[in-house]
Amino acid sequence: MSTDVQTARVAAEVTPVRRPRVPRRGIGRTAGMLVVLLAYIVPVLLVVSNSLKPESDILSDPLGPPPSVTLHNYVDAYQRMNFLGSFVNTLVITVSSVVVICLFGSMTAYFLTRVRWAPNQFVFYLMIVSMMVPFQVLMIPMIKILGDLGLLNQNWIIVYVYFASGVPMAVFLYAGFIRSIPRELDEAATLDGCNRVRTFFYVIFPLLRPITITIVVLDVLMFWSDFLMPFLVLRRPEQRTLTLSTMAFVQSHTTEYGPMMAALIMSVIPVFLAYLFLQRHVIDGMVKGAVK
Template sequence: MAGQSRILGWAKLLSLMVALVLFIFPFLLLITNSFKANQAITSDPLGLPASFQWDNYVSAFDKMGYISAFGNSLLITVAGVLLIALLAAMTAHYFVRHNSKLNQYLFFLMVAAMIIPFQAIMIPLVKIYGSLGLLDNKWSLIYMYIGFGSPLAVFIYHGFIKSIPLELEEAALMDGCGRVQTFFRIVLPVLLPTSVTIAVLNVLWIWNDFLLPSLVLTSSEQRTLPLSTFYFYGTYTVDYGPLMAGLVLTLLPVLVVYLFAQKYIIQGVMQGSIK
């Protein structure tokens, strides 16, 4: 039995190591190629760089307009994530605490909206917003992210709020809190683990999204980091070296945030799963 347990343990360890290599390999390949010249990338994409081309990062930083694009991505991501979390929590709380037939219908309608693929509505969406003069505006894009991101967030919050004892809110009301104060002082802090999970999902989605910003943001001043990497695609050629460097610069902020906040992210996810 001890021998079987030891073999099983080594098999699990080997499987995890293989999975780790498969997950990390594309990122390592991206970093390696970001230091190569175009000819070296096309001739030997899997090899190590013979000499490090630091100019790729300088060129990527300049051509992308990195500071402006980073500011746009940061504003859109932070505003979108905060508004999705806040509005979805308030909506889910109302659905749970006012369980009428109408609210049940609206909740199921919101959940059913997750089934509709974005590609099925993107052309009518762009035509309508274009006719209203609302394209090429960061706040229009944030508004769309709220609409597309809220259904999943409401669904997650809805299940979590059901487990919160109603007596907590009733006690706060008896102590003189209004309904708004009760939500922000009692309910919202309890929802923190779930909010962390929703924030992680939406940060990864909004920060890395290319399709929706490419339809809404048309001017170079409004473009996000993923859109800025498109500068390296010419009509007949692709500037692979700066493109790889630009992708690294695009991914770097999210990785830095995760490295510094991973303790709180993992803690929030674990608390939410235990709850």
């Protein structure tokens, strides 16, 4: 018995240990992802680096690290762009737009998927088709109509335009999620005396939390950083959003790069933190909603 044990030990020592091979396809994919990561992160690092430099250092060496870190650009940007007022304007427009999109988008999707009505399928496909129309096609006639009606220079007009452009995507995602919810829940709520409105708000809408968070994050990222619509609609300085306020550092013949980059960093930080805490819900909601 001891001879067999010794033979097994010798065989184990002689037999070479095979290491798992890393497939070449996995190495190439990882290298490609690293290249894409660098392509995205290098411009961000350059903006952060230059926001900490004096203007002379930015012009002499824009690609190098800051020789001495200074926060003067941030203080200057905060004061000159009226950061607090611009932040409040952006927050009000973004939150209002997201709330109306989630509320009416979920209600519309529930009606289109649960109510047996002949035009529902046509309306649903019409919303999908509207997602394919670029905003630039509608921009000039829309601004002309709003100008003729005297509706420019009003923040609620931007909320209305954001609602019109964002609700088709919300309906599409909500409809896919609602179809995965058993109809037996609606029937049980009806037996308990709930009408369709109470059934939606007390039974269905709480189950839409994952896809709602997804829509909130996607719309916040889009509306918070939008420049075109506020630029076309808002004219008075007190109405400016954060993206418009960064234009204060672009003059006719010169551009103050240091304060402008500091303004960009301060504008991005709130939405970046929001996405950082909610990013896992985005993938979860997309998988449960769009795939199903």
